Amino acid sequence: xxxxxxxxxxxxxxxxxxxxxxxxxxxxxxxxxxxxxxxxxxxxxxxxxxxxxxxxxxxxxxxxxxxxxxxxxxxxxxxxxxxxxxxxxxxxxxxxxxxxxxxxxxxxxxxxxxxxxxxxxxxxxxxxxxxxxxxxxxxxxxxxxxxxxxxxxxxxxxxxxxxxxxxxxxxxxxxxxxxxxxxxxxxxxxxxxxxxxxxxxxxxxxxxxxxxxxxxxxxxxxxxxxxxxxxxxxxxxxxxxxxxxxxxxxxxxxxxxxxxxxxxxxxxxxxxxxxxxxxxxx
Numbered sequence: 567x568x569x570x571x572x573x574x575x576x577x578x579x580x581x582x583x584x585x586x587x588x589x590x591x592x593x594x595x596x597x598x599x600x601x602x603x604x605x606x607x608x609x610x611x612x613x614x615x616x617x618x619x620x621x622x623x624x625x626x627x628x629x630x631x632x633x634x635x636x637x638x639x640x641x642x643x644x645x646x647x648x649x650x651x652x653x654x655x656x657x658x659x660x661x662x663x664x665x666x667x668x669x670x671x672x673x674x675x676x677x678x679x680x681x682x683x684x685x686x687x688x689x690x691x692x693x694x695x696x697x698x699x700x701x702x703x704x705x706x707x708x709x710x711x712x713x714x715x716x717x718x719x720x721x722x723x724x725x726x727x728x729x730x731x732x733x734x735x736x737x738x739x740x741x742x743x744x745x746x747x748x749x750x751x752x753x754x755x756x757x758x759x760x761x762x763x764x765x766x767x768x769x770x771x772x773x774x775x776x777x778x779x780x781x782x783x784x785x786x787x788x789x790x791x792x793x794x795x796x797x798x799x800x801x802x803x804x805x806x807x808x809x810x811x812x813x814x815x816x817x818x819x820x821x822x823x824x825x826x827x828x829x830x831x832x833x834x835x836x837x838x839x840x841x842x843x844x845x846x847x848x
Contacts, residue, residue, distance in 0.1 A: 699752055
């Protein structure tokens with residue numbers, strides 16, 4: 567029986583997925599197929615090319631500033647990009663940094679193109695021009711009627727396209743496409759993981775913090791993202807065999823100092839639910 571893992575987006579909270587995988591491995595649950603959107607694509611790609619959960623955690627800590635590092639002054643200065651009518655498609659960061667880091671990490675495992683990855687993998691993105699979902703994968707399923715599957719792409723480009731969160735990163739252009747964050751249509755790729763041959767699928771998503779009168783604007787932004795993301799995937803989550811909901815307390819979209827907290831949270835959430843997980847995946 568093949569076990570599939572579908573990982574959601576969630577900004578820096580995505581490192582919790584590495585903690586999830588670590589706990590699954592310790593409980594002898596082998597992942598055969600993996601998929602991830604946005605931050606989930608980062609973890610999924612690194613695991614698929616051969617990095618261990620602990621290595622992924624350390625790579626995030628080491629490379630975080632290369633991926634997203636930006637001082638606050640420059641970020642607030644970049645707000646002009648969002649209101650300047652002549653600078654459409656712009657965000658705070660260009661996004662090449664994501665592509666470069668993940669290409670480098672994949673090449674360290676002698677992998678450049680997604681076709682060379684041995685573990686079946688799916689990475690959703692959305693083309694903002696035709697409002698259509700596309701899937702980067704190393705294995706095209708039989709129902710490719712819409713031509714939405716792309717196999718000829720570097721790991722870095724695929725991750726960048728899936729992670730191009732509007733206003734934070736520029737859109738990722740590729741041929742005639744302008745890709746944005748895959749979470750806009752498929753924040754937890756359960757269906758695509760099943761299409762790769764998974765008999766059982768474990769879906770992993772994030773629960774938003776409760777808001778109160780003292781909540782900050784970032785708290786509200788994160789809550790809004792979670793509400794929209796979870797609403798979009800309600801029906802798709804029903805097709806999974808178990809939905810693991812991770813609650814990370816007061817973690818903003820890009821808070822680097824919360825990496826360790828998120829990793830532990832993912833690990834502990836699995837351990838606290840391992841009996842039920844095993845029952846549903848058996």
